[in-house]
Amino acid sequence: MSPRSASIGSWLEGFFRDETGGSAAEFALVVPFFVLLVFGTIETGIMLSAVIQMHYSAERAARCLSVNVSGACSTATIDAYAKGFYNGPPLTGMLFTHDAAFCGNAAIPGHLVKGVGTYTLLDGFHATNVSITAKACYPVI
Numbered sequence: 548m549s550p551r552s553a554s555i556g557s558w559l560e561g562f563f564r565d566e567t568g569g570s571a572a573e574f575a576l577v578v579p580f581f582v583l584l585v586f587g588t589i590e591t592g593i594m595l596s597a598v599i600q601m602h603y604s605a606e607r608a609a610r611c612l613s614v615n616v617s618g619a620c621s622t623a624t625i626d627a628y629a630k631g632f633y634n635g636p637p638l639t640g641m642l643f644t645h646d647a648a649f650c651g652n653a654a655i656p657g658h659l660v661k662g663v664g665t666y667t668l669l670d671g672f673h674a675t676n677v678s679i680t681a682k683a684c685y686p687v688i
């Protein structure tokens with residue numbers, strides 16, 4: 548064995564025994580999953596905010612139709628009225644509709660407002676469309 552091959556062999560042996568960069572390698576393996584977890588949690592929270600805002604808008608619209616003290620609500624303008632209360636992230640195809648329905652007890656007539664929209668959930672690799680629906684029924688007073 549030549550002295551050069553012996554020095555290469557001892558260098559490789561020392562290289563494979565060296566543990567000084569172990570934590571950097573572990574960090575490089577764990578960070579991508581941690582970043583996806585953190586940003587996925589944030590994105591899911593934003594989507595849940597859209598769900599809450601959609602329910603709030605439907606509830607306000609159903610109540611306005613039932614009470615209608617100011618005369619600002621009608622079945623023809625309920626979509627614009629409900630969208631005025633929505634303060635969440637942008638939804639594509641957001642639409643609020645009205646149906647005459649019975650709320651809770653079958654003997655009590657009421658106003659049912661349904662809302663639908665699509666949220667684009669970004670998971671880091673591609674976009675996923677999530678359908679968000681809400682409905683609220685308020686009895687006629």
